[in-house]
Amino acid sequence: MIPQEQSSTAVAAGPASTAVRLLEVRSVSVMFGTFMALDDVSVNLDGGRALGLVGPNGSGKTTLINVVTGLVAAKRGKVLFDREDVSGRAPHRLAHLGINRTFQIPKPFTGLTVRQNVEVAARYGKGRRSVEEILALTRLDRVGSRSSEELTAAEQKKLDLARALSTAPRLLCVDELGAGLSVSELDEVALMLRDVSERWGIALLVVEHLMGFLERVTEDVVVLNAGQVIFEGSLVDALRQPNVIQVFLGG
Numbered sequence: 001m002i003p004q005e006q007s008s009t010a011v012a013a014g015p016a017s018t019a020v021r022l023l024e025v026r027s028v029s030v031m032f033g034t035f036m037a038l039d040d041v042s043v044n045l046d047g048g049r050a051l052g053l054v055g056p057n058g059s060g061k062t063t064l065i066n067v068v069t070g071l072v073a074a075k076r077g078k079v080l081f082d083r084e085d086v087s088g089r090a091p092h093r094l095a096h097l098g099i100n101r102t103f104q105i106p107k108p109f110t111g112l113t114v115r116q117n118v119e120v121a122a123r124y125g126k127g128r129r130s131v132e133e134i135l136a137l138t139r140l141d142r143v144g145s146r147s148s149e150e151l152t153a154a155e156q157k158k159l160d161l162a163r164a165l166s167t168a169p170r171l172l173c174v175d176e177l178g179a180g181l182s183v184s185e186l187d188e189v190a191l192m193l194r195d196v197s198e199r200w201g202i203a204l205l206v207v208e209h210l211m212g213f214l215e216r217v218t219e220d221v222v223v224l225n226a227g228q229v230i231f232e233g234s235l236v237d238a239l240r241q242p243n244v245i246q247v248f249l250g251g
């Protein structure tokens with residue numbers, strides 16, 4: 001447990017001997033006009049590890065993912081991927097390097113089938129895995145020939161995950177994949193994320209409001225409030241911190 005007062009750099013790090021720093025968000029600030037959405041945020045993530053990113057609505061979670069994946073430019077600070085400064089690079093270039101994401105609201109290509117959606121996305125990466133393998137992992141193999149508009153909300157989320165996975169990311173940012181899913185769907189998706197992290201070695205940055213879901217994917221969290229990191233450490237310790245409880249419950 002490292003309270004924010006002592007350190008401003010959040011870390012999900014493996015054992016010192018094997019750890020390879022994959023992502024380093026260094027003192028990033030983001031402005032929308034005069035509004036500071038991220039204020040001097042630093043986050044580190046080692047290859048193959050998973051890190052939860054939690055915080056109340058509007059605390060800057062999606063903005064941080066947008067910076068890491070190239071949709072939003074930081075006013076200050078840097079993003080290093082595999083020790084290379086990738087700040088300000090376009091999303092498609094970052095996808096080629098191995099950074100991809102899912103969206104809070106999935107955006108499938110309409111008019112294409114599920115399989116075609118994954119095939120199109122696969123062209124953006126250096127995917128070693130077949131489209132069939134991705135569809136099987138995300139349990140979409142049985143609806144592969146369906147049009148993406150016909151999918152349930154849960155299947156659309158899984159399709160978003162499948163499309164991101166098909167580009168063979170080394171870092172996958174996941175934005176509220178659990179929102180709106182049933183209990184059994186949450187179980188299924190949490191298992192998928194564990195699988196890609198543990199078996200495929202993909203590092204995960206997981207934005208989530210559902211703590212029960214998050215604890216099945218990772219032990220390590222960063223808590224954001226009003227654009228600042230207010231806690232970094234284990235999820236169990238986070239939920240014992242008075243300042244963390246206060247921002248979630250108010251007062």
Ligand SMILES: Nc1ncnc2c1ncn2[C@@H]1O[C@H](COP(=O)(O)OP(=O)(O)OP(=O)(O)O)[C@@H](O)[C@H]1O
Pocket residue numbers: 032037055056057058059060061062063064104
């Ligand atoms: N493009 C934008 N222009 C102006 N303000 C923005 C923009 N994107 C985000 N914001 C503002 O920045 C703040 C952080 O937004 P962000 O979407 O990162 O929050 P979040 O933590 O993901 O919230 P939620 O849990 O509701 O998804 C919010 O006040 C939001 O209104």
Ligand SMILES: [Mg+2]
Pocket residue numbers: 061062063104175
């Ligand atoms: Mg968000």
